[in-house]
Amino acid sequence: MSNQMQVLFWILVFPGFAFTAGLGLFASWLVRKVSALVQYRVGPPFLQPFWDVRKLLSKEVLVPQDANKWVFIGAPLVGLAGVLLLSTLLGVAAFWPQTTFVGDVIVAIYLMVLPSLALILGSSASASPHAAVGTAREMKLVLGYELPLVLAFIVVIIKSGGALGLAAIAEATPVASISGVIAFLASLLCIHAKIGYVPFDMAEAETELGSGVLMEYSGGLLALWNLTSAMMLVTLPMFLVVVFLGGFEATPVGIIIGWLKYVGVLVLIILIKNTNPRVRIDQAMRFFWVWCGLALIAAISLATVGNIYGIGWL
Amino acid sequence: MSLSTKAVKKSPWVFHVNTGACNNCDIEIVDLLTPRFDVERLGIKLVGSPRHADALLVTGVVTAQAAPRLKEVYKQTAKPCVVFAIGACACGTGIFHKGYHVVGPVDKIIKEIDPDAIIAYVPGCPPKPEAIISGVVKAISIL
Numbered sequence: 001m002s003n004q005m006q007v008l009f010w011i012l013v014f015p016g017f018a019f020t021a022g023l024g025l026f027a028s029w030l031v032r033k034v035s036a037l038v039q040y041r042v043g044p045p046f047l048q049p050f051w052d053v054r055k056l057l058s059k060e061v062l063v064p065q066d067a068n069k070w071v072f073i074g075a076p077l078v079g080l081a082g083v084l085l086l087s088t089l090l091g092v093a094a095f096w097p098q099t100t101f102v103g104d105v106i107v108a109i110y111l112m113v114l115p116s117l118a119l120i121l122g123s124s125a126s127a128s129p130h131a132a133v134g135t136a137r138e139m140k141l142v143l144g145y146e147l148p149l150v151l152a153f154i155v156v157i158i159k160s161g162g163a164l165g166l167a168a169i170a171e172a173t174p175v176a177s178i179s180g181v182i183a184f185l186a187s188l189l190c191i192h193a194k195i196g197y198v199p200f201d202m203a204e205a206e207t208e209l210g211s212g213v214l215m216e217y218s219g220g221l222l223a224l225w226n227l228t229s230a231m232m233l234v235t236l237p238m239f240l241v242v243v244f245l246g247g248f249e250a251t252p253v254g255i256i257i258g259w260l261k262y263v264g265v266l267v268l269i270i271l272i273k274n275t276n277p278r279v280r281i282d283q284a285m286r287f288f289w290v291w292c293g294l295a296l297i298a299a300i301s302l303a304t305v306g307n308i309y310g311i312g313w314l
Numbered sequence: 315m316s317l318s319t320k321a322v323k324k325s326p327w328v329f330h331v332n333t334g335a336c337n338n339c340d341i342e343i344v345d346l347l348t349p350r351f352d353v354e355r356l357g358i359k360l361v362g363s364p365r366h367a368d369a370l371l372v373t374g375v376v377t378a379q380a381a382p383r384l385k386e387v388y389k390q391t392a393k394p395c396v397v398f399a400i401g402a403c404a405c406g407t408g409i410f411h412k413g414y415h416v417v418g419p420v421d422k423i424i425k426e427i428d429p430d431a432i433i434a435y436v437p438g439c440p441p442k443p444e445a446i447i448s449g450v451v452k453a454i455s456i457l
Contacts, residue, residue, distance in 0.1 A: 032354070036352070036354060036355075039349055040349045041349045041352040041354065041355070042352050042354075042355040043352075043354060043355060044354050044355060044357060045355065045357070047324070048324070048325065048357055051320075051321050051324035051325045051357060052325045052327075052357075054317065054318070054321040055318070055321035055322050055324070055325045055368070057318075058318030058321060058322070059368070059392045059393070059394070060392040060393045060394075061392070062365055062390070062392055130363075206361075206362045207362075209362070210362035210363045211361065211362040211363050211366065214363070214366075215362070215363045215365070216363070216365055217365065217366075218365035218366060218392040219392050222365075222366060
């Protein structure tokens with residue numbers, strides 16, 4: 001019984017829903033505030049993301065006439081459930097490393113694609129032409145960044161000596177090698193595309209598609225999408241911290257250093273967001289498949305050679 | 315004041331509808347987002363879809379072509395929402411009064427489909443950005 005309570009606590013409070021959503025809303029405030037400062041603006045007040053979600057919850061929910069109603073309503077729930085499970089899995093691996101299971105890194109890779117998949121499902125169920133263009137772009141983007149992301153994790157797994165558990169991977173620090181740095185940078189761009197920020201925001205594309213994939217969502221359903229993307233802003237950088245940067249050590253200092261690493265990754269994401277224009281979908285595909293792909297194949301070769309001859313820095 | 319009313323006051327998202335304006339009011343609306351006025355500090359955000367919006371910023375006289383579109387956009391907006399008639403044309407058709415193409419003004423068209431719609435007027439040709447901010451603040455304060 002206490003075991004079930006423990007799991008419920010993990011999912012609902014820490015490191016699951018309450019913690020991740022709260023921190024995610026804070027992170028999305030930080031993104032907007034820093035973007036505003038970069039543009040010499042004042043930016044939104046601290047509680048702004050909270051008020052946005054609260055307001056959306058009290059608004060009317062409109063379902064388009066031609067939409068497939070249940071898919072349209074169910075998709076945001078699936079997306080939120082995916083990111084919730086992912087954050088729980090990651091948090092448990094980071095803070096209770098003895099309770100994880102072998103192969104959870106593979107489960108995490110599967111869960112990471114769930115929010116994007118739910119977004120594709122929901123927007124294609126909405127029967128809106130703008131959303132359809134956004135859906136097509138989102139689908140291509142998913143195809144684009146999944147390949148380099150998986151290749152980058154192969155580098156990590158080689159560097160950590162074939163370990164398939166997040167806790168074991170977190171003990172190795174792959175970024176302290178050439179192949180690890182390449183894999184880290186490539187997967188940073190992949191999660192950037194996953195969060196859907198400029199330069200990879202062509203699926204939402206406010207200026208050309210209205211809001212693309214989210215066009216037909218209103219009220220509470222839009223609030224769910226907002227929460228999902230806020231939670232992704234916590235979970236995905238955390239994933240990079242755990243996988244590449246050595247994660248959280250089980251001492252107070254180690255936990256503080258772990259959060260500093262998270263803030264560092266978030267700052268990198270904000271900087272990329274604010275210094276780049278949106279690219280076209282074909283440019284993004286070429287970038288991910290050709291350039292990231294080639295760099296990661298080189299990284300995998302380096303890591304394999306380093307592993308065979310026992311050279312740590314390769 | 316209930317929490318949901320307060321939330322609407324803290325984050326009014328606006329959608330911009332042009333119903334045949336000369337573009338002058340539109341330029342002033344875009345001005346609001348520039349660093350000089352920066353309405354994001356008040357939580358105001360320009361959104362790309364009427365389904366996300368809490369307020370419609372309508373500019374222009376409402377031409378015969380634009381009237382059915384304006385009604386459609388109003389129906390698609392999630393309620394509760396406020397309609398802002400921005401500029402002299404939107405408030406009372408301005409210098410285009412009795413023009414052959416004019417079926418407006420904005421309040422007449424909106425009230426044809428929703429007699430209880432909340433409509434706020436910001437006159438001016440074009441209204442200054444300060445006037446638009448003042449209009450939004452006044453409309454919010456009577457909620």
